[in-house]
Amino acid sequence: MTAVRNGLAGGRRPTLEQVARLAGVGRGTVSRVVNGSPRVSERTRELVEDAIAELGYIPNRAARALAAGTTDAVALVVPEQETRFFAEPYFSGILRGASAELAEHDMQLFLTLIRNERERDRFTQYAASHRVDGALLVSLHADDPLPDLLAEHGLPAVLNGRRSSAESMPYVDTDNAAGARAAVGHLLDGGRSTVATITGPPDMYVARCRADGYREALRAAGREVDESLLVQGDFTEEGGHRAMRRLLAAEPSLDAVFCASDVMAAGARLALREAGRSVPGDIALVGFDDSAIARHMDPPLTSVRQPIDEMGREMVRVLLSLREREPTETRPARAAVQPEPGEPQPARLLPTELVVRSSS
Amino acid sequence: MTAVRNGLAGGRRPTLEQVARLAGVGRGTVSRVVNGSPRVSERTRELVEDAIAELGYIPNRAARALAAGTTDAVALVVPEQETRFFAEPYFSGILRGASAELAEHDMQLFLTLIRNERERDRFTQYAASHRVDGALLVSLHADDPLPDLLAEHGLPAVLNGRRSSAESMPYVDTDNAAGARAAVGHLLDGGRSTVATITGPPDMYVARCRADGYREALRAAGREVDESLLVQGDFTEEGGHRAMRRLLAAEPSLDAVFCASDVMAAGARLALREAGRSVPGDIALVGFDDSAIARHMDPPLTSVRQPIDEMGREMVRVLLSLREREPTETRPARAAVQPEPGEPQPARLLPTELVVRSSS
DNA sequence: ATGTACCTTGGGAGCGCTCCCAGTTGTGAT
DNA sequence: ATCACAACTGGGAGCGCTCCCAAGGTACAT
Numbered sequence: 001m002t003a004v005r006n007g008l009a010g011g012r013r014p015t016l017e018q019v020a021r022l023a024g025v026g027r028g029t030v031s032r033v034v035n036g037s038p039r040v041s042e043r044t045r046e047l048v049e050d051a052i053a054e055l056g057y058i059p060n061r062a063a064r065a066l067a068a069g070t071t072d073a074v075a076l077v078v079p080e081q082e083t084r085f086f087a088e089p090y091f092s093g094i095l096r097g098a099s100a101e102l103a104e105h106d107m108q109l110f111l112t113l114i115r116n117e118r119e120r121d122r123f124t125q126y127a128a129s130h131r132v133d134g135a136l137l138v139s140l141h142a143d144d145p146l147p148d149l150l151a152e153h154g155l156p157a158v159l160n161g162r163r164s165s166a167e168s169m170p171y172v173d174t175d176n177a178a179g180a181r182a183a184v185g186h187l188l189d190g191g192r193s194t195v196a197t198i199t200g201p202p203d204m205y206v207a208r209c210r211a212d213g214y215r216e217a218l219r220a221a222g223r224e225v226d227e228s229l230l231v232q233g234d235f236t237e238e239g240g241h242r243a244m245r246r247l248l249a250a251e252p253s254l255d256a257v258f259c260a261s262d263v264m265a266a267g268a269r270l271a272l273r274e275a276g277r278s279v280p281g282d283i284a285l286v287g288f289d290d291s292a293i294a295r296h297m298d299p300p301l302t303s304v305r306q307p308i309d310e311m312g313r314e315m316v317r318v319l320l321s322l323r324e325r326e327p328t329e330t331r332p333a334r335a336a337v338q339p340e341p342g343e344p345q346p347a348r349l350l351p352t353e354l355v356v357r358s359s360s
Numbered sequence: 361m362t363a364v365r366n367g368l369a370g371g372r373r374p375t376l377e378q379v380a381r382l383a384g385v386g387r388g389t390v391s392r393v394v395n396g397s398p399r400v401s402e403r404t405r406e407l408v409e410d411a412i413a414e415l416g417y418i419p420n421r422a423a424r425a426l427a428a429g430t431t432d433a434v435a436l437v438v439p440e441q442e443t444r445f446f447a448e449p450y451f452s453g454i455l456r457g458a459s460a461e462l463a464e465h466d467m468q469l470f471l472t473l474i475r476n477e478r479e480r481d482r483f484t485q486y487a488a489s490h491r492v493d494g495a496l497l498v499s500l501h502a503d504d505p506l507p508d509l510l511a512e513h514g515l516p517a518v519l520n521g522r523r524s525s526a527e528s529m530p531y532v533d534t535d536n537a538a539g540a541r542a543a544v545g546h547l548l549d550g551g552r553s554t555v556a557t558i559t560g561p562p563d564m565y566v567a568r569c570r571a572d573g574y575r576e577a578l579r580a581a582g583r584e585v586d587e588s589l590l591v592q593g594d595f596t597e598e599g600g601h602r603a604m605r606r607l608l609a610a611e612p613s614l615d616a617v618f619c620a621s622d623v624m625a626a627g628a629r630l631a632l633r634e635a636g637r638s639v640p641g642d643i644a645l646v647g648f649d650d651s652a653i654a655r656h657m658d659p660p661l662t663s664v665r666q667p668i669d670e671m672g673r674e675m676v677r678v679l680l681s682l683r684e685r686e687p688t689e690t691r692p693a694r695a696a697v698q699p700e701p702g703e704p705q706p707a708r709l710l711p712t713e714l715v716v717r718s719s720s
Numbered sequence: 721a722t723g724t725a726c727c728t729t730g731g732g733a734g735c736g737c738t739c740c741c742a743g744t745t746g747t748g749a750t
Numbered sequence: 751a752t753c754a755c756a757a758c759t760g761g762g763a764g765c766g767c768t769c770c771c772a773a774g775g776t777a778c779a780t
Contacts, residue, residue: 026760058489063736065422111471386730423766
């Protein structure tokens with residue numbers, strides 16, 4: 001309220017200089033106090049803090065950014081071909097996690113939707129003009145030029161999900177294979193004999209991982225992998241429907257199906273109903289994503305849950321760790337930039353959790 | 361690529377000064393060219409533009425912000441009690457619209473989730489430290505102190521939706537009453553005799569507007585309003601369910617219901633099914649929001665669509681118009697800050713659209 | 721020629737902060 | 751007392767840009 005009384009409400013905001021004058025110290029000292037440097041005596045610190053409180057001083061971020069070359073903000077970039085993705089809980093989970101983690105570091109989140117090439121260029125420019133300290137890239141296609149563009153401008157970036165097994169950029173991903181293993185293992189444990197899978201499009205790395213997990217689980221249980229039991233879907237309901245019909249026609253002994261997404265499982269469920277097969281009586285069903293439809297299906301669908309909020313948080317952690325790793329030109333790059341064991345690695349694989357419901 | 365050859369990839373970025381030197385002009389001239397000032401001769405402009413291209417010059421926003429006192433960024437603020445809201449298409453619509461409109465003005469969007477008081481203070485500080493030129497406030501509760509806090513710091517803000525009929529801040533809202541009128545009018549036109557409504561909580565202004573629309577439509581059709589036909593829900597499925605049961609018990613002649621939200625309509629539909637009433641045969645149903653559930657209900661639900669993307673866009677337009685309106689201290693505030701007829705007003709009511717499906 | 725008016729242009733003066741160096745003060749050992 | 755050393759502190763020198771003013775040009779009228 002003192003601040004208001006001082007007429008700051010609409011008018012000029014106090015500067016470091018003014019705080020320094022009021023506290024009877026130098027500019028440098030105030031800066032140190034504001035930034036929590038330990039090289040300030042207790043007495044002086046209090047003096048300065050009082051002055052700050054009295055004036056209602058708030059640092060000017062633009063000035064800080066200019067002087068220090070850092071902005072305390074990161075961009076979350078969403079290529080917006082997929083409006084779909086955008087309205088999904090997945091997106092809001094990432095957003096929530098990232099936002100929470102950033103808040104803890106007193107940093108801000110910039111949201112950038114990229115609808116077309118023009119907007120991509122605009123963002124690249126933006127990034128290059130150092131308005132952000134780093135970027136979180138979400139829902140990226142394998143052929144998106146954005147990562148390279150950012151690298152070219154020296155902007156640290158973290159991917160959500162890998163583009164391939166040889167992902168060269170820092171990333172945070174779900175352990176899709178492990179999730180699939182858990183799902184299939186669960187079906188086998190339930191005594192199912194013929195377990196098939198409906199996969200995603202093979203050009204998507206995430207789909208391959210889940211298919212691999214399926215295979216691994218079978219092998220781990222001492223069974224052979226029958227490749228004809230892998231039927232390709234495309235992550236749509238319609239695709240799941242088609243795939244399941246094919247499976248039903250080809251495999252009379254079928255009694256369990258692992259679907260690489262809940263949406264495909266919904267399609268599969270429909271095909272089963274049409275064929276008069278009961279779930280889980282005749283055929284057990286497991287999905288992936290633990291999305292809203294999983295809970296609302298009839299029967300409710302067993303599914304593999306990804307720690308989405310946590311992915312958002314972790315992306316931020318990785319991004320921030322990148323900053324420390326990066327050898328600042330001013331410092332002679334201590335030793336050999338070896339990843340220290342304690343800190344978060346530049347890539348993280350997060351665990352999944354099988355949510356068992358009555359479809360299996 | 362010249363830029364890359366010049367070693368800008370990781371290193372120092374070129375400055376205005378360097379561009380000026382290369383072009384053989386002064387700093388001011390380059391600034392004028394970059395900002396599209398007309399006070400530059402054609403010849404000079406070309407010279408400068410060549411130099412900019414050659415060096416791959418990109419203005420440093422922080423410096424610009426510091427010198428000019430403007431950031432070219434606005435914040436979208438979401439109080440996050442309502443994770444619900446967050447995952448909804450409504451949110452992504454606003455986001456998409458705002459983002460698109462901002463992109464056209466070469467501005468950026470800052471996303472701020474406010475989970476608790478600490479984060480609110482943090483944002484207030486942030487806003488006060490002039491990191492953004494304005495704020496878009498979304499899903500605000502009537503008692504939220506944020507608007508006042510922002511006003512205190514002199515930060516322009518636009519609300520999404522009004523808090524009351526006497527909203528004092530600039531806002532963009534849907535014409536809820538008109539939407540309700542259309543819905544109820546449609547039911548009356550369909551020959552329904554006893555039209556009831558399930559309302560939202562009366563402490564929410566939006567709920568009152570929709571209820572008012574219901575009354576107006578009846579009166580417009582020359583009917584009397586029977587207040588016992590307004591049953592209060594709470595915008596949840598469960599609430600819709602309860603309300604419909606009450607209606608069924610109390611009004612044997614009931615043959616149409618306007619629900620103030622799709623979610624409540626879903627609950628109502630459930631109650632109707634339990635009661636063995638057919639839709640639209642026995643009872644016609646209309647919702648509000650045209651959300652995903654409307655399309656997926658059985659039968660698909662007639663609903664009132666709001667132009668959500670457009671609301672996002674419009675919020676930005678209003679915010680930007682605020683900037684021009686605001687008398688800058690340097691200028692003697694031309695005449696008397698009268699809203700000029702042509703420009704967008706500081707408050708906008710957007711039209712709705714009735715999407716007729718088979719539930720009515 | 722001379723004057724007037726209008727363009728265009730260069731560059732000084734900051735914007736508010738961080739970085740860093742040199743100066744000051746304080747402490748403990750000698 | 752004296753010295754070495756550490757802990758604090760003040761303030762100059764920018765960071766890269768915009769704003770603005772005065773200077774220099776140009777064109778046209780007198």
